Amino acid sequence: MPTLDHPSGPVPAAPGPVPPQRWRPSLLIVLSLALHACAGVAWLIDPLSARPLLLLLLINHAVLTICGLVPRSRWLGPNLTRLPAAAVARREVALTIDDGPDPEVTPAVLDLLERHGARATFFCIGVLAERHPELCREIVRRGHSIENHSQHHRHNFSLLGPRGLRRELRQAQETLFAITGQRPGFFRAPAGLRNPLLDPVLPGLGLQLASWTRRGFDTRSNDPERLLQRLTGAGLRAGDILLLHDGNAARTPSGAPAILAVLPALLERLHSAGLRTVTLREAHL
Numbered sequence: 001m002p003t004l005d006h007p008s009g010p011v012p013a014a015p016g017p018v019p020p021q022r023w024r025p026s027l028l029i030v031l032s033l034a035l036h037a038c039a040g041v042a043w044l045i046d047p048l049s050a051r052p053l054l055l056l057l058l059i060n061h062a063v064l065t066i067c068g069l070v071p072r073s074r075w076l077g078p079n080l081t082r083l084p085a086a087a088v089a090r091r092e093v094a095l096t097i098d099d100g101p102d103p104e105v106t107p108a109v110l111d112l113l114e115r116h117g118a119r120a121t122f123f124c125i126g127v128l129a130e131r132h133p134e135l136c137r138e139i140v141r142r143g144h145s146i147e148n149h150s151q152h153h154r155h156n157f158s159l160l161g162p163r164g165l166r167r168e169l170r171q172a173q174e175t176l177f178a179i180t181g182q183r184p185g186f187f188r189a190p191a192g193l194r195n196p197l198l199d200p201v202l203p204g205l206g207l208q209l210a211s212w213t214r215r216g217f218d219t220r221s222n223d224p225e226r227l228l229q230r231l232t233g234a235g236l237r238a239g240d241i242l243l244l245h246d247g248n249a250a251r252t253p254s255g256a257p258a259i260l261a262v263l264p265a266l267l268e269r270l271h272s273a274g275l276r277t278v279t280l281r282e283a284h285l
């Protein structure tokens with residue numbers, strides 16, 4: 001099993017808490033709310049005349065559901081799918097690594113990243129962080145950042161109501177802050193699936209939704225060549241956000257976690273393209 005070959009030390013000083021912000025609904029949400037209000041008024045005045053509006057409401061809900069199930073969609077609210085223009089100008093890319101920390105895989109990922117002078121953003125699951133707090137502190141000590149991937153990574157996350165969503169996000173915020181001393185500023189939904197009720201919850205917790213530009217599907221695919229092709233194929237460019245997994249990683253035929261099989265070649269490809277890996281926080285400075 002790989003080991004942490006760095007001595008323990010204090011984690012970097014915590015940044016100040018992100019002030020809660022006000023929720024600004026997207027255009028689709030504004031139009032949906034207006035449609036609901038119109039349907040309500042029409043129903044009160046004349047239930048028969050409201051029938052076409054009720055049909056529109058059904059279509060509206062279907063559209064909202066579909067938008068929530070498209071991970072890179074921005075129709076329900078802001079969603080980071082690429083780094084900002086300043087980061088593109090600096091030729092930066094972001095490696096994001098989900099579903100950890102994992103006591104077997106994460107230390108080896110950290111060693112590989114260090115060998116290549118690369119930085120990454122780890123979207124950690126709260127309950128796993130509670131199980132491996134020292135590993136979380138090691139991630140931060142080595143210059144990477146930890147962000148919020150919910151407390152339990154529930155498979156029914158996209159079906160939760162406002163209270164359930166807020167509880168998942170707030171518990172993970174508290175867990176990760178208590179362990180690392182740093183408050184996450186980004187949230188990634190489990191499997192990227194969400195519903196329209198998530199967006200109003202995010203600003204109050206100082207979180208911004210982050211998805212990705214391209215992903216390797218490395219929880220299902222165990223072919224390093226295919227993973228590399230998906231992550232760096234035609235169109236790899238500055239500003240891309242790449243997604244891999246240190247938790248739930250598929251295994252190659254030899255038993256190696258997929259991320260460890262693809263990471264060296266990926267980091268070399270990024271380096272030869274003149275791209276610098278940074279954390280999401282660094283990209284947004």
Ligand SMILES: [Zn+2]
Pocket residue numbers: 098099149153189190191
């Ligand atoms: Zn996940």
